Amino acid sequence: MTHWLIAPIILPALLAPFIVLAARYHITIQRAFSLAGVVAQVVIAAALAWHVSDGTVLLYQLGDWAAPFGIVLVGDQLSTMMVLLTAVLSLFVLLYAIGSGCDNMGKHFHPLFQFQLMGILGAFLTGDLFNLFVFFEVLLIASYGLMIHSGGNARLQAGVQYVLFNLIGSTLFLFALGAIYAETGTLNMADLAQRVTQISPEETVGIRLAAVLLLLVFAIKAALVPLHFWLPSSYAEAPGPVAALFAIMTKIGAYAIIRVYTMVFPPELEATAGLHGQWLLPAALVSLAIGMVGVLAAKKLDRLVAFSVIGSMGMVMVSIALFTPESIAAALYYIIHSTLAGALLFLIADMVRNARGSVDLTAQAPMAGTVLVSGMFFMGAIAMAGLPPLSGFLGKLLVLDAGFASDQVAWIWAIVLISSLISILGFARAGSVVFWKAHSIEAPADAVPGTGPSILSSVAAGGLVTLLVAHTVFAGQVHGYTTRMAATLFAPDAYIATVVETPGKLSTPTKKEDH
Amino acid sequence: MELLVACVIGVMTAGGIYLLLRLRTFPVILGISLLTYAVNVFLFTSGRLVVGAPPVLRDGMDAYADPLPQALVLTAIVISFGMTAVVVMIGLGAFLGSDDDHVDDGPHDHDSTPVEDQP
Numbered sequence: 001m002t003h004w005l006i007a008p009i010i011l012p013a014l015l016a017p018f019i020v021l022a023a024r025y026h027i028t029i030q031r032a033f034s035l036a037g038v039v040a041q042v043v044i045a046a047a048l049a050w051h052v053s054d055g056t057v058l059l060y061q062l063g064d065w066a067a068p069f070g071i072v073l074v075g076d077q078l079s080t081m082m083v084l085l086t087a088v089l090s091l092f093v094l095l096y097a098i099g100s101g102c103d104n105m106g107k108h109f110h111p112l113f114q115f116q117l118m119g120i121l122g123a124f125l126t127g128d129l130f131n132l133f134v135f136f137e138v139l140l141i142a143s144y145g146l147m148i149h150s151g152g153n154a155r156l157q158a159g160v161q162y163v164l165f166n167l168i169g170s171t172l173f174l175f176a177l178g179a180i181y182a183e184t185g186t187l188n189m190a191d192l193a194q195r196v197t198q199i200s201p202e203e204t205v206g207i208r209l210a211a212v213l214l215l216l217v218f219a220i221k222a223a224l225v226p227l228h229f230w231l232p233s234s235y236a237e238a239p240g241p242v243a244a245l246f247a248i249m250t251k252i253g254a255y256a257i258i259r260v261y262t263m264v265f266p267p268e269l270e271a272t273a274g275l276h277g278q279w280l281l282p283a284a285l286v287s288l289a290i291g292m293v294g295v296l297a298a299k300k301l302d303r304l305v306a307f308s309v310i311g312s313m314g315m316v317m318v319s320i321a322l323f324t325p326e327s328i329a330a331a332l333y334y335i336i337h338s339t340l341a342g343a344l345l346f347l348i349a350d351m352v353r354n355a356r357g358s359v360d361l362t363a364q365a366p367m368a369g370t371v372l373v374s375g376m377f378f379m380g381a382i383a384m385a386g387l388p389p390l391s392g393f394l395g396k397l398l399v400l401d402a403g404f405a406s407d408q409v410a411w412i413w414a415i416v417l418i419s420s421l422i423s424i425l426g427f428a429r430a431g432s433v434v435f436w437k438a439h440s441i442e443a444p445a446d447a448v449p450g451t452g453p454s455i456l457s458s459v460a461a462g463g464l465v466t467l468l469v470a471h472t473v474f475a476g477q478v479h480g481y482t483t484r485m486a487a488t489l490f491a492p493d494a495y496i497a498t499v500v501e502t503p504g505k506l507s508t509p510t511k512k513e514d515h
Numbered sequence: 516m517e518l519l520v521a522c523v524i525g526v527m528t529a530g531g532i533y534l535l536l537r538l539r540t541f542p543v544i545l546g547i548s549l550l551t552y553a554v555n556v557f558l559f560t561s562g563r564l565v566v567g568a569p570p571v572l573r574d575g576m577d578a579y580a581d582p583l584p585q586a587l588v589l590t591a592i593v594i595s596f597g598m599t600a601v602v603v604m605i606g607l608g609a610f611l612g613s614d615d616d617h618v619d620d621g622p623h624d625h626d627s628t629p630v631e632d633q634p
Contacts, residue, residue: 167602
């Protein structure tokens with residue numbers, strides 16, 4: 001049993017209190033420790049991902065208690081890939097936060113950032129539904145602090161909305177967990193997968209209710225229409241780097257849906273048959289359409305990016321809702337793309353805000369650093385709208401291809417293609433108003449020139465652009481890997497066997513002790 | 516007893532949802548508190564209702580209460596308590612800062628003048 005599997009959770013959990021207690025007045029030391037932690041995180045995540053790439057499933061039993069009695073962490077290809085994605089994203093986001101000085105605008109940015117990472121990585125690694133809830137709460141509590149970092153009334157108001165919506169989501173999650181526990185007597189995902197199949201067909205009311213409740217909870221996290229209302233304000237009002245980190249948070253919902261609905265409630269399970277096709281697919285298509293219409297309708301650049309995140313989550317969910325190995329592979333490819341592209345666009349919106357003083361989509365005098373920022377916006381917009389040559393286009397092709405086998409192919413193709421056109425229009429309008437039209441405007445004589453992005457910020461955003469290009473160039477390898485991953489997701493026997501059959505304390509009945 | 520507990524959960528959930536829909540910070544926070552009470556009782560009953568049975572192994576006992584839901588409820592209570600404190604602080608900050616305790620994104624967000632309370 002390797003102890004490295006718990007390192008991605010332990011490392012930020014130790015680092016965050018250390019930064020608060022020992023370095024709270026020294027921003028340089030905070031930055032150094034936070035950055036070192038994130039770099040170490042990338043290395044650990046890469047090693048874990050490499051270790052499981054041949055299909056082994058890593059298991060960590062806390063306190064050596066065997067599942068389902070103890071808490072387990074499980075690292076398979078899917079979870080380690082998401083851990084690696086989170087670690088890499090957080091590295092660039094942290095570089096940007098340091099470069100733009102955002103981390104110094106309020107207190108405790110770095111500890112909250114580390115706690116946020118702990119929650120996200122824990123949610124990816126846990127093999128237990130109740131711990132998924134706990135890690136959701138950890139990441140949410142940290143995200144509340146990060147979201148209102150450096151304050152402001154608009155931000156606080158959006159923060160209230162965000163916190164309340166997520167509290168309701170958490171309550172719903174607890175109802176779902178209670179229902180699952182009452183029906184099956186376990187919350188360990190692998191154990192649950194075995195027990196759900198043993199429920200007799202006449203007594204599935206409770207478990208069906210729980211499956212739908214759980215889907216609702218994950219749909220809230222994934223910002224699926226009609227449960228997306230928390231996203232636009234909170235992502236738009238959050239500080240730029242924080243919004244960029246939040247780009248991974250919607251993917252946690254997608255991850256949880258993939259994990260639970262391939263293993264515990266698979267499509268062939270009679271009790272929950274039709275859940276994906278009848279409910280998830282229409283909701284996903286509507287999200288895609290509403291997100292992209294929102295891109296066209298937005299009056300501010302940050303809202304535009306927030307709506308594009310909803311749209312791209314819609315695309316991910318369309319692909320997930322088809323629930324074939326091909327579509328899940330396409331969804332996983334698109335998840336990586338959409339995380340990177342969404343984060344890049346949030347960073348660019350923040351650069352525009354710093355340089356121009358506002359993110360309104362109205363023509364203003366040219367800002368500092370226009371050439372660089374507009375170039376990166378061009379790349380980000382191409383990626384997000386799904387135009388060739390970047391990975392958005394490839395991802396969209398994969399989704400369309402996976403949709404070809406579905407009965408709903410006409411709907412899927414029509415909505416994906418039309419919403420792509422709308423998003424291209426929206427991004428083109430935003431880019432031309434913010435960057436081109438500026439050249440026809442005279443700056444007022446008393447205008448205070450804003451500051452362009454610092455070198456470190458540019459490097460961070462440039463790094464995300466490079467990753468997007470790499471995701472395009474190595475699309476064959478990445479898609480091959482996600483295809484193999486999807487195959488193991490649809491045959492979760494190795495995962496279940498590893499979790500349930502690995503011996504530990506209590507795994508065999510011990511001789512009764514005398515009292 | 517099952518009927519009584521079920522009714523209590525139902526009434527608390529209904530009250531909580533009604534308060535949530537008021538869309539002002541204070542009723543919404545009260546509503547969430549009611550909902551968390553409801554979910555705590557609900558979690559408690561997910562291990563079946565047993566009276567007077569010990570949750571840990573003892574000699575000479577053959578009926579036990581399920582200890583796991585009790586641990587789950589404890590976690591849920593702690594988390595919801597902390598969360599409520601956080602949301603009260605953020606809500607208070609937002610109200611004091613902008614003199615507006617609406618939770619939703621309405622037209623009142625973009626006006627600097629507070630709008631009249633709608634019926």
